Amino acid sequence: SQQGEEDPQALSIQEGENATMNCSYKTSINNLQWYRQNSGRGLVHLILIRSNEREKHSGRLRVTLDTSKKSSSLLITASRAADTASYFCATGGGTSYGKLTFGQGTILTVHP
Amino acid sequence: GAGVSQSPSNKVTEKGKDVELRCDPISGHTALYWYRQRLGQGLEFLIYFQGNSAPDKSGLPSDRFSAERTGESVSTLTIQRTQQEDSAVYLCASNLGGNTEAFFGQGTRLTVV
Numbered sequence: 660s661q662q663g664e665e666d667p668q669a670l671s672i673q674e675g676e677n678a679t680m681n682c683s684y685k686t687s688i689n690n691l692q693w694y695r696q697n698s699g700r701g702l703v704h705l706i707l708i709r710s711n712e713r714e715k716h717s718g719r720l721r722v723t724l725d726t727s728k729k730s731s732s733l734l735i736t737a738s739r740a741a742d743t744a745s746y747f748c749a750t751g752g753g754t755s756y757g758k759l760t761f762g763q764g765t766i767l768t769v770h771p
Numbered sequence: 772g773a774g775v776s777q778s779p780s781n782k783v784t785e786k787g788k789d790v791e792l793r794c795d796p797i798s799g800h801t802a803l804y805w806y807r808q809r810l811g812q813g814l815e816f817l818i819y820f821q822g823n824s825a826p827d828k829s830g831l832p833s834d835r836f837s838a839e840r841t842g843e844s845v846s847t848l849t850i851q852r853t854q855q856e857d858s859a860v861y862l863c864a865s866n867l868g869g870n871t872e873a874f875f876g877q878g879t880r881l882t883v884v
Contacts, residue, residue, distance in 0.1 A: 690870045701775075701862065701875040702814075747813065751870040758827055759804060759864075759873055763813035 665748055669766045678735040680765040682748030683728075689751055691724055691731050692759070696745045705733075705746075740771045777863050777876035784853055784883055792848040792879045796865030803840055804873065805848050806862045807832075814862065820846065821868055853883045 665682050672678055682691070690709045694702040708715045708724045708731065715722045721734040735742055747764045776795040784790050796803050805817040816830035820840045831837070835853075840846040850857055860880050864873040 692872070694873075694875075700860065701877045702864075702873075704872045704874070707870075707872055749873075758816070758819045759870075760816055761806070761814035 665746070665762045665765045667765060668763070669768070671768045671770065672738055674738060674740055674769055674771050676738055676769075678738050678742070678767055678769070680733045680746055680767070682731045682733070682762055684731075684748075684750045685729065686750075688726075691722075692749045692751065693720075693722060693731075693733050694747045694749060694761075696747065696764070702747065735767075738767075738769045740769050743767060743769050775863055775865055775874050775876035777861075777879050779879060780877065781880045782882070784881070786855060786883055787852055789849065789851045790853055790881065792850075792861050792863075792881070794846045794848070794863030794865075794876060796844070796846070796863070797874055799843070800865035800867055800874075801843055802866050802868040802873075803846050804864045805838055805846070806864070807859045808862060808878075809859045817848070817861075850881075853881075855883050857881060858883045 670678055688710055690707055692707045693705045695705055696702045706717050706720055706722050708722050710726055719736045724731045745764045745766050747761050749759045749761045751759045775797055778793045801822045803820045806814040807817055808814050818838045819827040835851045838848045860878040862875055862878045864875045866873040
């Protein structure tokens with residue numbers, strides 16, 4: 660079974676708008692990571708947030724982590740058509756040290 | 772190598788045949804993962820190797836699936852007596868362990884006809 664569950668399953672926005680994706684998980688974690696996938700092939704790492712961190716930024720990306728609610732959010736600001744992709748959260752550590760477990764992903768479409 | 776390399780990129784096989792998928796991780800990466808991704812779905816964990824520890828095989832869907840890794844080098848995922856439901860993209864990833872960033876290969880698209 661998947662550890663992380665993203666929502667929404669699909670998100671459609673206009674260029675320039677912000678996109679927010681959420682991830683919930685079930686067991687204790689050491690860290691949570693977000694990945695991007697284009698065209699159903701290899702994933703690219705975006706950002707990693709550790710369990711003792713609450714917020715992290717990288718360029719137009721902002722990730723929050725609430726361990727009490729077992730949830731995380733990924734915000735992409737000022738979206739571009741090139742941001743169109745699938746986004747996955749992955750949890751690692753806790754009771755499964757090192758093993759990364761992925762959710763079902765959010766399909767983001769940014770219309771020019 | 773510069774990144775995680777998987778071969779072949781695409782494989783079409785007849786139902787009932789065995790297939791071997793190969794993954795060359797980034798040199799020095801102690802951890803290696805295999806995932807399966809069906810069309811439009813998320814990543815399904817298959818198996819995880821970490822250094823010299825016993826692999827975590829908890830995600831292998833049946834005894835037709837097996838994987839090996841020699842030391843911290845190449846890994847092969849073997850699917851015996853392939854079935855049509857095995858059709859998917861098989862993704863390999865490696866990292867330094869300790870819950871660090873994982874690097875993915877481009878995957879092998881397996882089609883069982």
